[in-house]
Amino acid sequence: MHGRWFATETSWACSTQTAMLYLAVSDTADPRSTWHIFQLSFNELPDYPALAVSSDKVVLSANLFPFSGSGAPGCFANSFDRGVFGAIDLAPLLATPSSPGTFTYSGQYFNGFSWRPAGDPTSSTVYAVAENVAGVGGGVLSGSVSGTQAAKNLTFSTPYDLTAAGKAAAFALPPAPEQQGSPATIAGAVDERPTDAVWAGGHLWFVATAPCTPSGDTQARDCVRLVELGTGTATPTVQQDFEIADSGFDDFMGAIGVSGVGALIVVFSQSSPTSFVTTYSRVQEPGAATATLGAPLRIEQGLGTYAGTRWGDYVLLSRDPAEPTAIWQADEYPTAGGGWATTVSQLLVAATYVALPSPARILDTRAAVGLSGPFVDHRPRTFQVTGRGGVPAGAVAITGNLTVTGQQAAGYVSLTPTPLTSPPTSTLNFPLKDNRANGVTTPLGLGGTLSATYVGGGAASSTQLVFDVTGYFVPALAGTTYTPLPPARILDTRSSLGLAGPFVAGVPRAFAVAGRGGVPDGAVAVTGNLTVVGQNAAGYVSLTTQSTSTPGTSTLNFPLGDIRANGVTMALGTGADLGKIWATFISGSPGTTTQLVFDVTGSYVAGPSGLRYVPLTPVRALDTRSGNGLVGPFADHVPRALAVAGRVNIPAAATAVTTNVTVVGQDAAGYVSVTVGPEADPCTSTLNFPLADIRANNAAAPLGDGTTVPACSTVAPAKGTLSATYAAGTSGSTTQLVIDVTGFFIPASF
Template sequence: MRSRRLPISLVPLALVAGTFCLAPPTDASADAGTLYVNDRLLTCSDTAENRGTQARPFCSIQPAVDAAQPGQTVEVAPGVSYKGPIVLHRSGEPGQPITLEGNVSRAVTGAYPVVESTTATGLTADHVHDVVVRGLAFRGYRQGAVLTDSSAVTLDNNMFDATTTATSGYTPTDSGITLEGASADVTLSRNLVRFHPAAGISVGPGVTGTIVTTNVVEDNGGHGIVATDAPDTAVTGNTVSLNCGSGLVLDGSSSHAAVENNIVAGDDLLKAGSATAPACTDQDQPEVSVSAGSAAGSTLGYNIVHPRGTAQPYSWAGTPYADAASLLARTGQGGHELNTDPGTRLLPPADQSPAIDSADAGAIGELSTDFQGRPRVDDPLVGNSGTGDGGYADRGAYEVQDPFNVSLAGDVRAAPTLAAFTFTAQVNNPWNDTVSYRFDFGDGSAAQPAATPTAQHAYQATGTYTVTVTATTTSGVSRSATTQVTVNPPGPLTPYLGVESGITGEPLHVRATFDGRTDPWPVTAGTLDFGDGTAPTAGSGVLQHDYDKPGTYTVVGTLSDAGGRTATVSKQVSVGGQFVPVTKTRILDTRSGTGAPKAALSAGHVLALQVTGRGGVPRDGTTAVVLNVTETAATNAGNVIVYPGGAGTAPATSNLNYKAGQTTQNLVTVPLGPDGTVNLVDSAGSADLLADVQGYYTTDGTTPGAGYLDVLTPVRVLDTRSGAAKATVGPGKTLTLDLSKNVSAESAVLLHVTATGATGNTYVSTYTTGSARPDVSDLNVGAGETVSNLVAVRPDSHHRVTFFNHAGSTDLVVDLVGVFGADVAGDASYVALAPHRVLDTRYGTGAPAAKAGPGGTLTVKVTGQGGVPAGAAAVLVNLTGTGASANTYVTAYMPGSDRPVASSLNVTPGATVPNLTLVRVSQAGYITLYNHAGTLDLIADIEGFYTPSAF
């Protein structure tokens, strides 16, 4: 007997779209039958006498449910998490159910009230009737809901999600929704059920008259939907996918069932053993299985069944069937069935999906709205192959809606009052209805209807307005879009220009942000002249440019606005090279004839040294080279100057100063001439010269190992005179320095290395730990001397470098001053310059003509001199001390910062000592030099600068 099969308009409350979508009342007096729950209100109470009103709601769900009477609604505030579980003790009456309600619109999914607990079951009902539960999210329970011996209960629009429950606590019977005992006439509609270890929905023995409609059941460890010895079950319009077992099972004696309009799909990509769903051990079960005892009086049709792998789509009365045609031929079941990819999982079916407009609208339990509460609509691009009510209901839980949508674009930048703003609606309208428009400009003026998508409006007063366009099709579908517009008082055109360099890994690439952000009128035209002689770039916003060579350029921008005004703005930008370390290689030794004839260099003779093509320095893209230059066996005191090849006259600076018979060295960073050479000239007598390559600067951003510089405040990383490292380095011995606490991923480091207290003449070499020691020196030290030099070296993969001492014993002091890397914090590139003297206290250059005193400082301006621009991050300075009255050291650092515990130069009386130094520059463009003891003259020659990425 099937008298319980009522027409759809008479199905209990949750099945009528217009009923369950009713908005809640706005206050307690408007509906005395509503009890409110809102844990976020400080006035909430579970015990106060007047609890349950909007002003004093319940804090918890359970006391409100326990207080509810037939016909009352317990309204739970959305977007709040509540302590569970919930146990239904009370019953309603026919026509006056007790309703527990949270978020009634699945379109606002994040607004569900969440019910959480550590117990096994989220919702329990035992011997209750006439109850509706809708719009709640039960999360983390092994079992979402268990209804026992209950009738006329509706679970609608809920979420049963076990994702937060530890899988170790699962039992094989933990299903998402379980109906058991003598439960009857239960409706399960529009629920999302997933990630439970057993079935998604389980209808047990003795249960009758269940309607399972328009649910999404996915990713469960057992069957999707299973009814066992449960006659008169209707399974209609569900989307069932990705479950470990069969999608839909009628077992035992579940006779007189109706299975229509469902999408039942497996998937070869099941997440077996994942944290959210138990492992699938049997994936070859038929997707739809109807036992022999369930076949009697049951009907099956209008489903899309798409099994996984080799699984059969059907088993009817114990016999498998490979497709709907054979099932229909043998059993008469399966009419209008499809065995194809439905083109959907959780999302609505894709365009032209076979699920569209192909369902039986008259199926038992079929709803007039879908899983998201949206109405049934006719897709004009798909032929109607369904039956009942026009034949355009979709199979599965989702109904494809008109994809018509609208956005609002056009000129919505700020402008003065009375300026005409233009607004343009952009529509996506694949169903090709005629569209009309209505513009509301947000200023209180009358809304403007329009047959075209464009409208103009002039605002009379300043302010920020929300503009709304509503587009409506002839079939009655409306969509709206908004934007904001700011109306300013009249004001000046003030262009903005910001320039970034080196941001793409290409050192000569710049990106400019150019606009009139302070202009009350829209910008109508703009050009940027990047200052290198190329044609200006038209446009505004973000513009990009590539320079041909390193240097400092003046970028000039010109903007015009809709007010007919024009203004310019300019900014300097510097682009330079990235540093590439190489295995240290000797490319010049006049003692042996390496790189030049075998002969000491005579006074005034210019030695042209070929650099590119030797020592790992490429011919293309190289802008400057880093050389450790050594002088030895000089017949007189003098100096050595290193400068670019082809530059003509040597600059009035020096790189190296020496005494007769002395061996000295200094690190030099020098631009290359057009032919890849540098010149070396000795000022007096004769001397042998040596040059060792430590690296080079390149503008080729694809060079392996190339890196920008992060300029550091110098930090002492080694001192063998004290602390844990206290031990001199003996003859022929090495010392390995671990820099992992100071640097991470890098291509090279800049170290200021000092040898002191040597017991005999020796030299010190620095190289990559684990690599072969190069046959070069970084420092040459005489007995009792203190000698310093700047060293560029590549650490190994563990951030280690090794020091080798040739003879005798010596102490080593090492300061870390910079890090080169592909992605370092400073992101500074190098621009090599012709050497330029910015300080000489002997003659009053850059400071008064007076020696630096003990404990005193000199502040030296470096920007604006010799090509160093404002905004330079750091400079390479060849710092020289001479005429010292006592043993001393000099520290170079940025003004305004704490003086580091590090030395840049070590000077003894009677000696002239140079040392290349990296110094951070203050925003005002200065560096500071500190002298420790006695008096001495200081000389500073700029060799180049490092430029930050943004200006």
């Protein structure tokens, strides 16, 4: 939310019968950074606080309980007085004044119990639900607040009772959940109140614990009730109202969230007479049928019988302000000693891939496509991706090709989901006077945008940028899944592999991909590495799905006398070109030629059999210069393994990663090969480079499984590792290596 984290906390003093409601706001998108704290005084206890953030305000709510004496802990009455539901203007909170401070709070008091507000940074209005404790007992109340104090138009709607209107069933008291051991139930563990709410895209969702009899069961259980309300009409309408119900189990204390790309996530506790209380999550992906959720994923296993008399009150979900696909959850679980502990974790929704039938140019600053005018040193700029070039709204990441041209100084460009003046990772490194490209797999920011920063030779330096998109990832059931492959060479025109003889300028040629190098016949897209060698003129190569002598996009740009490679992710041809890739060499001189090499590293197929993708804000996993990952440079023909899974936000279940590999400080020309296992004499190459050139290339890299020996290796690599080898023409030569990770692949069932 606005690149910040928000949190609430309550404290009270029995001796003075006063209480404080605190609001904490982080100074950055990193919750480990500094925070500023604001406070609001009450003469009643503000219990069960909740907050929501909109485009212009923060809404806070709480249940107020009156003080009844001075002795702790029973210094307040166990009787609900009223609910408070109020707003604070956002702008002063983001200005980070001295901490602690007070804030101006404009509140309303209602009969609603446990108001759960829900907002979104794209809208001013905050919606909320509560339990009606007057009128129709247990009715579902909804309300909203719009406007700001500064504009003097802050408006609270009159609460609307959906139960009284016949639109929604009332809240109902659930039974005490059962658990393994003694006590066999958790007395007073839960009640019927709404426990969480979220609003996105004109829809308000809330959850509560409700009694129900699951299918196949014979008794009432705790069930997590999920209700979706449409907020686009004068009064809310019920879109979905269903339950998470499991025969023989109690499901209770739910929380709900929507990721930045529309995936609905529910976290809840589950127990039974034969199991301890355990935390689970379930997801409703965009495009899924109503009233359905994906299979449960266990988050935290309970360790013992809970000896207390309440459970929870708090289970929370919050969207990550830096990772559009991520939600953070906090929930309780029982410890082995009968107490409780809190588990906090990041939940990421995996995506499937859709390859575009043809690459599409969505940025060319030379021609004012996407953005107008060159990038200037250390000035990030953002361009829209979704809704252009065939990329739909809801895409979380894209594949494509970034090209630099017309640079006034050597440097690098970094692609990031949010604008960064001094980015910690790089995407494309380049010298002066060199049109250079690099394939990318990169996450998108909120709203489907991508940011780029040029880091060059000073404030006056600038460069033009071009970006061609080749496909996108969506967190939906539709799309294709990925199978990583040990790198396999399927084209080498020097040795007549795939095609015989060099490419001639302006003459497109096709080579077969499906059915070769481990790529199945039904593959619709591949990842790979394209290398140019032996060119007798500068120019570029364009990979396409159809024959064209005048391609509108480029894949690999190169000068004369430079062996150069670029990673690609692209669709395969269809119809008469089924399973093929077309390549065209373009130069300024007719009749010139070049040799081409293509190594395939993975394939995409329709259906759930392969892996799904989770994009990450780029993170550095290896920098041998600083000892990050591995210490010291790579030596000629000495393979080294890098632990990836379990580091830098990559889970142990990851089986492949998308990377950007950069070579720097080499003392001899050569190449680097990124492989599954250690290869002293690699069968393929990833990044070719001359002397004194900081150079990068994109690579989709499978990780070792701990048991399989790759074809060009002699040992099984350790699980969750990748290997790299530097091959040079001079024995004893060395190079430093940098690897940035932009995402990972996990099994579809994870």
